[in-house]
Amino acid sequence: MPVTIRLARHGAKKNPIYRIVVADKRSPRDGRRLDQVGTYDPSLSPAKIQFNEAKLTQWLRRGAQPSQTVTQLMKQSGLPRPSGSAEAGETTS
Numbered sequence: 001m002p003v004t005i006r007l008a009r010h011g012a013k014k015n016p017i018y019r020i021v022v023a024d025k026r027s028p029r030d031g032r033r034l035d036q037v038g039t040y041d042p043s044l045s046p047a048k049i050q051f052n053e054a055k056l057t058q059w060l061r062r063g064a065q066p067s068q069t070v071t072q073l074m075k076q077s078g079l080p081r082p083s084g085s086a087e088a089g090e091t092t093s
Contacts, residue, residue: 005066017041022059040073049077
């Protein structure tokens with residue numbers, strides 16, 4: 001089962017709050033999730049990003065692949081880049 005770490009939208013109309021969730025790649029955006037590893041609130045200035053680092057590290061070790069957006073949020077919050085996720089254009093030698 002391919003597993004991804006991505007955003008699930010919650011909150012009111014025009015006031016989104018996102019949960020950073022681990023889900024099956026084939027499930028819908030706000031569908032069934034395996035675990036919640038953080039939150040993201042873009043309406044605050046600066047945006048509020050929270051990760052449960054223990055859960056996030058555990059899922060990354062299991063092979064979950066973060067989406068591009070989650071990878072950017074991880075960089076913004078100072079977390080190390082997940083190993084094995086080479087960005088486009090990079091070569092691993």
